[in-house]
Amino acid sequence: MSAADHRIGRVRVLGGAQNGKYPAGNSLWVEGTERAAVIDPSLSLLERREELGGRADMVLLSHAHEDHTAGLGLFANAPVHVHHQDLVGLSGIDGLMQIYGYGGELAERTRAWVLEQFAQVPRPDAVGFEDGACFELGGSTVRVFHAPGHTRGHCVFRIEPEGVLFLGDIELSSFGPYYGDAWSDLADFERSIELIRGLDANVWVSFHHVGVIEHRAVFLERLERFAARITEREQAMLAFLAEPRTLPEMIAHRFVYPAHAKLPFIDAVERRTLEQHLARLQQQGRISELEQGRYVLV
Ligand SMILES: [Zn+2]
Known part of the structure; x- marks a missing residue:
């Protein structure tokens, strides 16, 4: 079941199934006097083909990930716009694998998984x-x-004059920031969190889970908690490095996904996330690399 829609002036939040839990998400519909735009058409829109199909004059995407483009088939005649650094993800499934940074067998398995979902x-x-x-x-x-x-091309959108800020996948969930693709960057993500903290808005909408937030104090509190997950991951890594550990040992321990999670790409995401934190901690002199690829707390 999709959540009920939520109207803010000319903006309609098209609530996704299970409150926009992945693989679903919350899309936006903006009905101007001359044109209508749909933002991040989610999987849940496919159930609303009769109502929405073909009715948008343009599609705007926060980035090229599969869950944000799942409803594109409803708008085959509308031009699609995305930041130029994420264009490759729209070229086809191989372009999406390039964003993930997967090759070989992992690309095969992920490709099959995406096409199935x-x-x-x-x-x-x-x-x-x-x-x-x-x-x-x-x-x-x-x-x-x-x-x-x-992702490199990830963007947020502000709809004016309502002041609705669509956050895409700076999604304020308890999972925390995701920067586990080849196309991801931890330091950029931290700068983007600062950017959105400073943007004027009246209403905030995230693609997953959190949905619509109508008070700045609530938004700031959620953003704080979301950003704190980065520090918490780093603290957990430092605690684990009280003894010398290799990268494969750290990947197996898991710092991003819970132990019970089963998805084909978990090890790759843990690796990419860890590599960024380890490089930074080494640069800060908080850990050092021993022989045979083992890291330890300084
Ligand atoms: Zn995403």
Whole structure:
């Protein structure tokens, strides 16, 4: 069951199944006087084909991940816009694997998993935009803020005049920031958290879980908790490095996913996440690398 829609002026939050829990998500519909835009068409929109299919004049994407593009098939005639650094993800499933940074057998398994879960509709005709781009819909403007880290091209959108800030996958969940792709970057993610903290808005919408937030104090509290997950992961790594450990030992221990989680790409995400933290901790002189690829607390 999809959650009920939520209206804010010309903006409609199209609530996803299970409150937008992955693989679903919360999309936005912005109905201007001249044009309508859909933002991040989720898997849940496929159940609303009759109501929404073909009715958007443009599709805007916060980034190219599979769960944000799952409903693209409903809008085959509408131009698709995404930040130019994520365009490759729209070119097809191989482009998506490039964003993940997977090759060989892992790419095979992930490809099969994505194709089974999602309706993948490649859009090699997608058009790239830049930071600061504005989409005028008539009485409504969607303004782009480049907020990389989750992916290189990840953006948040502010819909004006309502002041609705669509956060994409800076999603404020208890899972915490995800920066586990080849296309991800921890330091960029931290800068993007600071960027959105400073943006004027009246309402905040995240693609997953949290949904609609209507008070700045609540948004700031959620953002604080979300950002703290980065520090908590790092603290857990440092505690584990009280004894010398290799990267494979750390990957097996898991610092991102819970022990019970079963997805084909978990080890790859743990590795990419760990590599970024280890490089930073080494640079800060808080850990050192011993012989045979073992790391230890200084
Ligand atoms: Zn994503």
